[in-house]
Amino acid sequence: MAGAQRTHSLSPSSWNNFEACPRKFWLSRQRLPRKAGMAASLGTAVHDSVEDLCNLDLTGKSDEETGWLPTTAKSILTRQWNDEREKFFKTPRHPKWKEEEFAGAQKQLIGALNILFKKAGYKQVSLSSISVAQWKDIQEMVLAAEGTLRSSCGRLMGRLDLLIADRDEEGNTVGWIVADLKTGRPPDGEIYETVSRQLRLYRDLVMANNPNHPKITSEGWYTKNSSVYVAEGPNVIADAMEAWEASRLTPEPFEATPSSEACGFCEWKAWCPAWPVARASGKMESYGTFRDYVVKIINLDDDCSVGLVEIMGPEDDNGKMGPTGQRHGVVFAGYALENIRKLNDYAPDYENELYFFGSVNVGSKTWKMGDWCDVLPWNPLLRSTRDY
Numbered sequence: 001m002a003g004a005q006r007t008h009s010l011s012p013s014s015w016n017n018f019e020a021c022p023r024k025f026w027l028s029r030q031r032l033p034r035k036a037g038m039a040a041s042l043g044t045a046v047h048d049s050v051e052d053l054c055n056l057d058l059t060g061k062s063d064e065e066t067g068w069l070p071t072t073a074k075s076i077l078t079r080q081w082n083d084e085r086e087k088f089f090k091t092p093r094h095p096k097w098k099e100e101e102f103a104g105a106q107k108q109l110i111g112a113l114n115i116l117f118k119k120a121g122y123k124q125v126s127l128s129s130i131s132v133a134q135w136k137d138i139q140e141m142v143l144a145a146e147g148t149l150r151s152s153c154g155r156l157m158g159r160l161d162l163l164i165a166d167r168d169e170e171g172n173t174v175g176w177i178v179a180d181l182k183t184g185r186p187p188d189g190e191i192y193e194t195v196s197r198q199l200r201l202y203r204d205l206v207m208a209n210n211p212n213h214p215k216i217t218s219e220g221w222y223t224k225n226s227s228v229y230v231a232e233g234p235n236v237i238a239d240a241m242e243a244w245e246a247s248r249l250t251p252e253p254f255e256a257t258p259s260s261e262a263c264g265f266c267e268w269k270a271w272c273p274a275w276p277v278a279r280a281s282g283k284m285e286s287y288g289t290f291r292d293y294v295v296k297i298i299n300l301d302d303d304c305s306v307g308l309v310e311i312m313g314p315e316d317d318n319g320k321m322g323p324t325g326q327r328h329g330v331v332f333a334g335y336a337l338e339n340i341r342k343l344n345d346y347a348p349d350y351e352n353e354l355y356f357f358g359s360v361n362v363g364s365k366t367w368k369m370g371d372w373c374d375v376l377p378w379n380p381l382l383r384s385t386r387d388y
């Protein structure tokens with residue numbers, strides 16, 4: 001209904017987005033075409049495999065049987081991997097699928113299982129030595145695998161990976177552990193503040209929803225090296241509620257706070273007029289071999305594999321761009337070539353359109369664009385197309 005306030009819910013990752021750049025959060029809620037990424041697909045395949053293993057039905061198997069876990073884990077991971085591949089290709093914007101990363105996913109799954117073994121009190125064990133009885137014991141330790149956590153008001157939510165019983169040396173339950181699996185790079189020293197806040201939000205939601213809870217610890221489990229980081233600190237529910245209030249969606253875009261950190265992996269640049277302004281005014285540096293540009297295509301050869309483009313610079317704060325006189329030859333390959341061909345089919349008068357080129361390799365005089373690049377129409381979004 002126009003004018004009505006749509007209720008939204010804030011997850012730890014959307015809270016982080018909102019803090020990093022409110023515009024990024026606003027754009028993420030505009031139903032723009034999403035981008036798939038290999039790291040996210042790998043992470044989901046590992047998470048879902050751990051969940052499946054925790055819920056595995058072992059009825060009919062002998063308690064003494066060993067050697068079953070490596071093959072079971074691999075076949076579960078293979079199924080999840082195939083599902084992720086399918087979703088990846090269905091996502092409107094996606095780079096190249098890297099099948100060779102399956103081995104890395106396998107290692108990360110083993111990394112997650114090793115943490116579970118340790119938590120259950122089994123030290124230095126291999127997957128093949130875990131008996132059916134031991135895995136059943138681990139399953140008993142797991143109180144919940146992959147559940148949605150929601151505040152009673154519905155404003156805050158998150159996906160809980162694992163809730164497990166915290167056991168002492170004798171195997172007695174002395175508390176609960178809220179565990180979040182992390183397939184990214186482990187921190188060098190202290191846990192990242194954004195991760196700590198996320199883990200504490202899970203902890204505080206579990207506490208709020210279970211008034212008779214025992215002691216709860218919140219941990220980040222880094223599957224790359226099986227390291228565990230504990231998140232300690234004050235309750236974050238009040239801060240999260242404040243962020244929820246501030247992030248109520250409006251038809252007008254939220255403030256943009258461009259910075260190298262926030263914009264670095266922002267997938268909404270083709271719809272955001274703020275970053276070229278920040279870059280042109282020197283407020284945000286542009287460095288590295290892979291860079292983003294708004295360009296006008298001056299010409300394309302017949303099969304679109306080679307072209308000449310001109311970099312466009314901001315003329316106002318709303319995305320109006322004008323010529324800079326800087327022209328570059330571009331070689332298109334892979335998905336960049338597919339996308340430029342599609343654009344060329346839909347908009348054969350490309351000379352009158354502007355485009356966002358993401359992650360252009362500017363390492364040589366002629367730019368290179370390939371599977372890793374975004375090629376999108378430049379389309380700054382200045383008002384929501386949704387009703388609020």
Ligand code: SF4
Nearest residue numbers: 021024262263266272
């Ligand atoms: S490109 Fe930068 S300024 Fe624009 S929405 Fe993304 S993070 Fe914010």
